Amino acid sequence: MTDLELTQLTRRLAKQFFNQTYPYEARFNRRLRTTGGRYFLRDHHIEINPLMLSEFDEETLVGVIKHELIHYW
Template sequence: MALLDEKELFELVNKLSEISFNKPFRHEVRFNHRLRTTGGRYIPGKKLIELNPKYLTEMNVEEFNGIIKHELCHYHLHIEGKGYKHRDKEFRDLLKATGSPRHCSPLPSEQKEYRYKYLCKKCHHVYNRMRRVDVNKYSCGKCRGELVSQKE
């Protein structure tokens, strides 16, 4: 999907706000091309929602709408003076009520190929790593079992 201009983006966010929350979105929303590890963020001091444009171009529309709804949960709770942070019960409850995702899926362009794979002998947990790990020095973080290197 092509990128939206600022007016279209605001209209989309306001429409989702009206549908999911029965409340209007009255502040600013924009794309932030510098976001890399997240789909979006809400900045309470500015009452600003920033969205990662890569999620609109690389992922499906449902994923992008889910990110908007997640950020709207932060926005509406903050405006109402309720707990709007991830750890707050009110935030988690509103996520469930609106069908908003807790986390966004990783972008296909940001997926990394791991060079090393380690397996715990005891609990069989797999660790994927970019750098090599000294198996004589480190053990499994879950059960303290011995790690063995797996060949890719």
């Protein structure tokens, strides 16, 4: 999955679960080691640990994205 695909997935989940739009970027960050993801208040982007994609199932990835979207709202 590319960063663009991750952003598209994040936007779909924002609409599906929260009926809101998420106009910012989501991207993978290989430097994340102890967390699934992070939300950045400064510019509102979301970073996801790529291990969420390779070591866990899609349900876990979706859960992490939803959790980070909660921080946005």
